[in-house]
Amino acid sequence: MSSRYIFFSGKGGVGKTSMACATAVQHALQGRRTLIVTTDPASNLADVFEQPIGHHITPIAAIDSLWAMEIDPDQATEEYKARTLDPIRAIFPPQMVAVVEEQMSGPCTSEIAAFDRFTDFLVVNRASQPESFDVIIFDTAPTGHTIRLLELPAEWTRSIELAERGSGQTCIGPTATIQAAKVKYEQALATLRNAQQTEFVFVLQPEAISIRETQRAITELQRLEMHNFRLIVNGIIPPAALETPLFAARAKMQQHYLATIASALPYPNQRMTLFDGEIKGWQRLKQVAHALEDATATAPDLTSTVSVDLLGRNRFTRKGATSRRSWSAPLSAILAQIKPNSHRRTIFFAGKGGVGKTVASCVTAVWLARQGYKTLLLTTDPAAHLGDVLGVAVGDAPRQIAGVDHLWAANIDPKRAADQYKVRILDDARRRGRPEGAIQVMAEELDSPCTEEMAAFDRFIDYAVQDGWDAVVFDTAPTGHTLRLLELPVEWSKQIDVKVFASVDASAADGYAKARFGQVIEMMRDPAQSTFAFVLYPETTPIVEAYRAAQELATVGIQPGLMVANFVIPEEATTTPFVQARRAMQEHYLAEIGERFAAPQLTIPLLPQEVKGLEMLIELGEQLFQPMPELT
Template identity: 35%
Template sequence: MTHLYNPQTMEFTPFLFFTGKGGVGKTSTACATAITLADKGKRVLLVSTDPASNLQDVFGMELTNQPVEIPSVNNLFVANLDPETAATQYKERVVGPYREKLPEAVINQMEEQLSGACTVEIAAFDEFSSLLTNKELTKQYDHIIFDTAPTGHTLRLLQLPTAWSGFLEESTHGASCLGPLAGLSEKKKLYEETVAKLSSGEQTTLVLVTRPDISPLQEATRASKELGEIGIQNQVLLINGMMQNHVKEDEVSQAFYERQTKALERIPAELKQVTTYAVPLASFNITGIENLRKLFMNSAILDVMTLESEDMKTAPLKDLIENIHKTGQRVIFTMGKGGVGKTTVASTIAVGLVEKGHKVHLTTTDPAAHLGHVMHHESVHGNLSVSRIDPKVEVEKYREGILNQSRELLDEEGLAYLEEDLRSPCTEEIAIFRAFANIVEKASNEIVVIDTAPTGHTLLLLDAAHSYHKEIERSIGEVPASVQQLLPRLRNTKETGVVIVTLAEATPVLEASRLQEDLKRANITPTWWVINQSLYATHTKDPILHGRAMSEIEWMCEIEKRSNGQYVVIPWKAQDIVGYKNLKHLTV
């Protein structure tokens, strides 16, 4: 049974960790929980370790890694740990001693190995471990709330004996995120104490934040299972953004409500065992102390109909398709965080280009694999071919290849570390990119549209691996010729278009901006942005949804600036768009 989430009437453990995929409301619910507990008379420390943290915007003041009291909330102290800065400092501690001693290509390789998400997360873990185990600090507070918890992958790495040995300094086995722990051997005891606190049900609660939608619910299930397996059993599920009432006369309102209802009916069985709470859908931006105080008040609805609507450009997707048609680009990538609709956008672009007379090959990593069965009617779309890359198959193939190369070189502990390292996000990106590269290499006389592309870090990692291989006679893994040839092709905007897909919300836009900067490091410039599932573009009259629509304006302005005006908008749709004809409707 799902109850409304009300920290005012609930009892909490000393430590609370909020986790969930980007855009589900981790920061909002963590902040609102902290304020509610502080208003209740509890002394609270709120800490963010999220690289895309917007705590400063939420509280309207500058924040640092030192706790500061929020003037308008008695008993509340906030610290904003910057894992990006910590990762940069950590990277230099590891690489610095080798400068001037090793060839430049090797140094570049080491730096890029330490530039990925895994290193940032290890650095974040290092930061909050130091805080969590500081008895002088922790005894000052009734509750310490962390916005963003470590992943199961990071915690498993920390629990492996090999992570703390000299193995990393010598290994050239092919791990995708080689060495994020190489400089932390002196922290082993500190980390063991941190993991022990995380695993204690009396001290720590893991709050799995999700939305009433299929993708975030699946992500919450994965996180619950992963973290539960390593001892973090005290979990609660927080479903954020539940629409409790709807306007039957408003088609968007009715469809929004029905979509949530269907998603919740299909909630994974594993999550049904977790104590569940709901947070009502808010009609306002969750920034500012007063709005945060209203988040858990079921009756707190702003008079959103009085908000003024700024006239934002909402160019349709057909403008982007027309641009590709005119410029003659042959390879199109859609990029963005999970859950923003990359697959739908890639599919629609492919269909739009077919309608303009092009022969198109669409390839995707969509695990639902629904594209194949709706697109085989050659009489309808003879110029469109579709393939699906199975991430599990490609990752397993890649992992087995690396492990087979390394079995004679490593002992049992070394292989255990390598196996865990090869579960990292970078491994999946590399494995899938190799499969994409093979498709592009084989394709001729057609445009290739690729759903889900690697980050700039992964591209630089592959590039560095290639340079490293040329520089010395050993390598972190063979880089196939198809990958080597595709890397420079990606950097050629005349041939390749990179499309960033996002939602007009804080976290997706901040993460998309980080992705843009990451790509620039790899000398890749996105050509277009797509704002997907926009309520602003629906002109809904539902009071709650209209308020949400107005809150999109701030982020649409940010996207307009980031994209130099090269963005298009797809209105919110009730259903996943499946089938050639339905996709075609989005192109007109």
């Protein structure tokens, strides 16, 4: 066995969890004691294995030698706080314990707690751990958040060292109580950098954005002195689908990108074809596990031309559009959720990674701008694909997009936002007359990795309350991280002011917070002002993830306003048994979307190639949102 720890990463929606689970099954079938752990806040392991898993190491019923665990951020936080506070309670008076407990009430404690639990598996002491494993597989969150996770050992070690030289305080408690954590993080970092122990597997599909994200991620890991990379190129169109022009066109597109992967990413790789159904359940996972052992698979060779244009409109005629829209709500109901009315309209596109949130966001923003609405398109996703889809550069500040009047776009850079955020908060403290000693303590608290999340959130709020826009379209991070972002305003008084304003006048901070964020909370909860659009493709995992997210948002008074079903195979394309099987699967789940969600449904068809560039976005927007006389 070459590696003890295997990290799976990649752009959302490329099949990362499926490949991680299949790899875990592969190792287990070969007799190795295997554990698969997910660090994704929106975990899907239970859905793939079709059994409950949760926050404890759980045996997989159908497969010997295989266990799984889904790290739950809330439970990890309670465990982390207990480990930190219990020793303090035994030594210090209740007043001091209360101060430390208050310090640990912020959202960054949740981040470090989940991370801390993750590092347990990298530095586990076999003498104290009842289970021992030959292989530990990590199914991580989509790439941007994975890089963030892997940066944390070095960042928290640095933060603790700086705090030790100053006040001895961090945003996760006194340094005296977390020295063991510092040692553990140093050990975790050493393990991650050891190519003999740790392997990074990037799952990607033969598409431009997926390739670029993989390249960026590998560059970042190399900067962190992490190496030993392998690729799984997933979703390759099989020969059984090539008689269908739509899939033949997509296969032709894939051939170009497979050549790009071979030249730009010269790492060991395996290729996996697209299956005619979902990858879930132990039987299908065993099938995929056996297929992973064949590293010589190649893409089909296309020698004929394919007669479809970018949107496949010679196949999807007006008559065909009627069939394509059969699962959609009336156009008027869809437009009511995206067009501004007497209020500015703020649209949040949310969902599992890889479901097409960025495309849906860009198509909607471009269409709104072309209707004359002054529109801001914004992303909070660390992967930041707006520029890739728009085909133009997108920076940290709103910039007007050439070629589309009334459209501006921006990509929040968390690191830059954090720098600006620290300066603003410290300047504010000085204006309030706080002593330099208190400001120094505050600077130490702000010099922590979690400040980036706080700062990105702060920038999000700036745009949310900014005047002058008719429509604001948010392309959000994948579901779990989106929920953390959207719940922050509601939790402000309990969490954020403790972290950010710990050394500033509390009453002033509280008044500032309530005035600023009360407006945002009201906006998010008001369906006349905001629409939460869940993007998904018609399969179990994205539907279940969207349903869970909708239930969680309902607890803070937010309801979904629009469901966007993406990658729907047009009925006209069902000309082979392979395509017919996938379409039948989709029809089942399209009906389930309607049953689970009390919101209008918009369907976006599977297209012959990637959606990118303003011309294609404009055409797709007209196809989706313009009235069709034949249907009215």
